[in-house]
Each structure stands twice: as C-alpha cells, then as structure tokens.
Amino acid sequence: MLNVNNLTCGYANKPVLTNINFKLDRGDFVGVIGPNGSGKTTLLRAMTKIIKPYSGTVSFNGKLISRMNFREAARNIAVVCQEVNPYFDISVEEFVGLGRIPHQEKFAFIETKEDERIIRQAMEMAGIVKFRKRSLKNLSGGERQMVVIAKALAQQPKLLLLDEPTVYLDISHQVYILDLIRRLNKEQKVSVLIVLHELNLASEYCQRLILLDNGSVEKIGTPQEVLAYEIIERVYKTTVVVRENPISHKPYVFIVPEEEKKNISKA
Amino acid sequence: MSKLAGWMSVILLLFLLLAGVMFVALSVGATQIPFAKILSLLLHGNDGSAYYSILFKIRLPRIIIGFAVGSALSLAGVILQGMFRNPLVEPYTLGISGGAALGVCLGIVLRINNVFGTITIPALGFLGAMAVIWLIYFLSVRKNIMNLQGILLTGVMISFICSALFMLVMALARMEDLHGIVFWTMGSLEQSDWNLIKVIVIVSMLGLCAAYAFCKDLNAFALGEEEALHLGIATHTTKKILFVITSLLTGASVAVAGIIGFVGLVIPHCVRILVGSDHRILLASAYLAGGIFLIACDTIARTLIAPMELPVGVVTGILGGTVFIYILSRNQGGR
Numbered sequence: 070m071l072n073v074n075n076l077t078c079g080y081a082n083k084p085v086l087t088n089i090n091f092k093l094d095r096g097d098f099v100g101v102i103g104p105n106g107s108g109k110t111t112l113l114r115a116m117t118k119i120i121k122p123y124s125g126t127v128s129f130n131g132k133l134i135s136r137m138n139f140r141e142a143a144r145n146i147a148v149v150c151q152e153v154n155p156y157f158d159i160s161v162e163e164f165v166g167l168g169r170i171p172h173q174e175k176f177a178f179i180e181t182k183e184d185e186r187i188i189r190q191a192m193e194m195a196g197i198v199k200f201r202k203r204s205l206k207n208l209s210g211g212e213r214q215m216v217v218i219a220k221a222l223a224q225q226p227k228l229l230l231l232d233e234p235t236v237y238l239d240i241s242h243q244v245y246i247l248d249l250i251r252r253l254n255k256e257q258k259v260s261v262l263i264v265l266h267e268l269n270l271a272s273e274y275c276q277r278l279i280l281l282d283n284g285s286v287e288k289i290g291t292p293q294e295v296l297a298y299e300i301i302e303r304v305y306k307t308t309v310v311v312r313e314n315p316i317s318h319k320p321y322v323f324i325v326p327e328e329e330k331k332n333i334s335k336a
Numbered sequence: 337m338s339k340l341a342g343w344m345s346v347i348l349l350l351f352l353l354l355a356g357v358m359f360v361a362l363s364v365g366a367t368q369i370p371f372a373k374i375l376s377l378l379l380h381g382n383d384g385s386a387y388y389s390i391l392f393k394i395r396l397p398r399i400i401i402g403f404a405v406g407s408a409l410s411l412a413g414v415i416l417q418g419m420f421r422n423p424l425v426e427p428y429t430l431g432i433s434g435g436a437a438l439g440v441c442l443g444i445v446l447r448i449n450n451v452f453g454t455i456t457i458p459a460l461g462f463l464g465a466m467a468v469i470w471l472i473y474f475l476s477v478r479k480n481i482m483n484l485q486g487i488l489l490t491g492v493m494i495s496f497i498c499s500a501l502f503m504l505v506m507a508l509a510r511m512e513d514l515h516g517i518v519f520w521t522m523g524s525l526e527q528s529d530w531n532l533i534k535v536i537v538i539v540s541m542l543g544l545c546a547a548y549a550f551c552k553d554l555n556a557f558a559l560g561e562e563e564a565l566h567l568g569i570a571t572h573t574t575k576k577i578l579f580v581i582t583s584l585l586t587g588a589s590v591a592v593a594g595i596i597g598f599v600g601l602v603i604p605h606c607v608r609i610l611v612g613s614d615h616r617i618l619l620a621s622a623y624l625a626g627g628i629f630l631i632a633c634d635t636i637a638r639t640l641i642a643p644m645e646l647p648v649g650v651v652t653g654i655l656g657g658t659v660f661i662y663i664l665s666r667n668q669g670g671r
Contacts, residue, residue: 140568
C-alpha cells in the first residue's frame, strides 16, 4: 500500500531524513518513535506532499504521491495533527463535515444524503454524536481530539496518519483515543501510521515500530524487537529497564531516575 | 429546518432589508419624495417632474454604486479574513487604499487629473491600488509560494510608507489642490459616469461568483494552511486566485468611490456572528449586508445636514465602529 523508498527530505536545503525505507500494507498499525528532532513529524509531512523529497520516492498503491494532486491524496490519506485550532467558531458537526471536501464536487454547495450518512457514521464511531451541535471551542482536549479523528474518518481514508494524537491528554483519554484508532484499523481495515512519544503506548497498540534517530531509521520491527533496553538507551541516551506487561505481554519501558541507578543491578 | 432552508431564509431576509433600505434611500434627502410617487415613477416612467430627475439621475446611481461598492468591499473582507485567519485584515490593511490615495494625490498635484476627462481620477486611484498590490505580491512571493504572514506584514508596511508619501505630497501641494485630494480620500458615492458604475457592478457580481468557486476552500483555510492541504485544497494556487479577486474588488471600489473604510472590516465580522462561519452562506450574506450598510450610510451622509453632505467614509467609520464595538461587547458578555 505505502512504499517509502530511499527517501531523503527536509526543509530548505537542510536534510532532516536520510535514506528512509519501509513498507506499510493494508490493515497495518505501525508506530513511529524516536527522540525529539529525530524527524518523526517530517516523515508524516513527506507522506502528504507538504514537503517534497530531495531524492527517493513515496508511493501509495503503486502511484507516486508527488504525481497525485492534493485532492486525490486527500481521498486516500487523512491526517490527524497534534492540535487543531479552527480560527472561526465552528460546530462539531460542521467540523466533521469538512472531511467530505475531497469527495465533493467543486460547486456542490450542500452535502448529499451520502455525505450526511458518512458524517453521522464517523461521529457515531468516534462517540461524539451527543455533542455534535456544540462549538469545538467549548470542548475539552480529549473531546476535541475525538472530533478531529471523526473528521479524518469522514474523509474515508485508506491510510490514516496521526502525529502524536494523544499529546496533552490524560491516560483515560489516551487509552480511549488509541482504542478508537485500533477499532478503526480492525473493523474498517484502515492502515495506520502513528507518531507517538510515549513508548509504552506505542508498544501496546502498534504491530510494528519504526525507531528514528537523527533522521535515519535505527530499527524496524515488532515492539519486542525495537524496545530492547540497549537500543532505547543508545538512541534516547537515558537509562531504562524493560519488562513485560503481565497482561498484554508487550514490552514495558521503565525510566530510571539518576539517584535510582545504583539499584539497577538489584532489579 | 434544513440547512438549505435556513440559508435561503437568511438570503430572503437580507433581500427584503435591501429593498427596504433602497426604498428609503430613494425617498429621503434634501427633497423628500413620497413613497407613492416613487412607485408611480418606477411603474409609469418619466412624468416630466423634477422628482424623476432626482430619482433616476441622482439617487438611483448612488444607490447602485453604494450597493456595488459596499458589497465588493465586504466580500473582499470576508475572503481576506478567511484566508489570513485574522479578523483585523480588511482590503485596506494591505496598503491598497494608501496606494490609491497616493495615485490620486500625485495626479492632482501634477495636474494630470483631467487628461482623460472624468475617468482620470478613478483611473489614477485604480493604478495606485494595483501598483501596491503587485508590489506586495512580488515582495512576498518566494519560490512561487505566497507567504500569508509575509503579505500581511509587507502590506501594513507599504501602507505606512504610502501614508507618509501621501502626507509629503500634501505638504508640498498647492492650497487649491488640497480640497480635491482630501475630499477624495474621505470617499463619495457621487459618480455620474455610467461606464464606471457598470464596471463596479460587473466586478462586484463577478467577484461573488468567483468567490463561490472557493467557498469550501475558505472553510478549509479556517483550520490553517496545512490542514487545508490535508483536505485536498491546492492552497498555493487558491491563495493566488483569491488574492487577485480581492485586489480587483478593492481596486475597482477605490477607483469609483474613493476610500471608504470599515465596510470590509466590520460587516464580515458582524455577519459571521449572525450567520456563522460557513463561507457557503457567509459570502452571500456579507455581500448583501455590505451593500445594505453602505446604502444606509450614504443616505445618512446626505440627509443628516441636508442640503449639505457629509463624506460617506465619516459615517461608515463612526456608525460601523460603534456598532462593531457594541456587537463585540455583547458577544463577549454572553460567553
């Protein structure tokens, strides 16, 4: 589905990512992790034509993203950013309705019955029907993020790109949002490429992880393969202890504060 | 009520309001014309009375210009505020009025204001406005990409420079030229050249049609440029086209009526509070409301101290600013 081949890209004349290679198949749930400044967000931006590759290619279903027009790209790929602040006051329903723009004709001013059905379905799936008439400005951070995901769903994408969608959220909202994304992934077969800072969330939810370091891929593999303590310590330059989550049996990364390091051998 | 029915009701209401304001504007002035007489003249044509001349040669052209200029400025304001995501942007923020004023001022001082007859002053204003627009465009475009914040800052700076140059030329101008310059900068809907009236009416209407091709793009712009790209909007091309549309709307308005501030700032903001921020209804509503507002302001300007006349820009500034502050304070108080 998504094929990234020898991708090198960045801003102005400064490369941020060099020689990135990976594939994503239909129904995959892949996480992108890495320290600050490692190029995670830049990678997502290269998937959506916002930045052009210096070299290498990004193709979707066999077609180069650079050859797609923005509308075609938006019909296939939806993006959920960390935060969306609409400038003008807008209701939840209106906001979700914006997701239909790539599918609408230029002069189709009113949503069709089909549009309305899809918008309703997206809101139901995200669990936001009850506050569809409320202004987006009056929602909490967690509720707002659910609305943003519903807008992405209304786009009916085949690939969902998410840039730290759980940042600033408490753990209950983090779990709610990621459960929702997993449900979409399983029920609708939407492929997911998600940037996450929180390693344990990435471990719990992603089938595979791409670990970036300094603009290059350090490791690609299952959470067990990537979240090995020696790899994490090397890339993040911090001491960690990795154990297995007794419930999910996924790796769980514990941080070790400076004054506790002397107790590592006991652990 | 469905969304479409709601929108149609808003448009119908605005059309009724427009008809009412037009009728009052036809009736009142230094010479009062009874409503019955207006109806009779509209239905039966010229009856040889002085009323006919007042109605069709003085008041009707003003009303038509008032509607076309008011709607064009308001439409330009809606587009710019949506594109820049900034409620303080209006057609004149970008220095367009400064360029127009400088063009006219230079024309009068250099005595080239009558070279091509009555069309010369509007043409100088239009040229000044266009010169500034293209200057901003070329200074802000890098690698064929328009930086919106760059445009805004460049526009504000050019506006300051134009104002300074305008004052310099005024300081050096002859006394007899000053009256013409000052009066033009305060704005007036008094225009007897039907060709110019036709131009502003056509530009204004075409502007509305062209803007509607981008109403959903403007909705997407409310989320930011990057989000608009994610929704499939070719933002670089859209920005350029919208910039050209607003430039033509503003340039034509300035050329015909001089500098009339506040319409492009206040009306979009007030209409957005009333009908919401969906550009599918906002564009048409602001267009009609801008026309209604300017006709009303012009009627006040020519009746308040009749038979003398106030510059319409003074009325739009005082009335628009006061109403704007009132609505804004009520809106904030309600939250």
